[in-house]
Amino acid sequence: MFCPNDECPDFVNSGLRSEYRDDVMVCPYCGSSMVAHRPENPFPEVEGIIEKPPVADDEVMEPVIEATDLSEVAIIRSILEGAAIPFVTQGEDQFSAFRGAFVGGSIFNPRARGVVFTVPARMAEEARALLEEIDEDSKDTP
Secondary structure (H helix, E strand, C coil), X not given: CECCCCCCHHHHHHCCCCECCCCCCECCCCCCXXXXXXXXXXXXXXXXXXXXXXXXXXXXXXXXXXXXXXXHHHHHXXXXXXXXXXXEEECHHHCCCCCXXXXXXXXXXXXXXXXXXXXXXXXXHHHHHHHHHHHHHHHHCC
């Protein structure tokens, strides 16, 4: 089941139509009635807009970088989005904004981990090349 609403916050934020189980009848984000088939992208090709390549349902995702600083997370997001590389983050729900400030000392939240960015395996090398400078800078930080 898919949300057909072009103004759904989930679609607006991700640019992708999320897929739900067949028993989900109402979108959890906007309350629209679900449809059985994925609606077409409502945005026609416009000059200057970079469209992300589609990711297959069975495509393997590969981790490319882990960020432990709030500013790094924002920069990595920006670089991947600018290069039209689709990505998924892992660990953002347990991410602590204080982790970067206390790397050398105690950490307020001992369960906090970095945010891991994963991309389709076919685009992993390209993503690593783009993010190489950020990864090297984070290793230099004591």
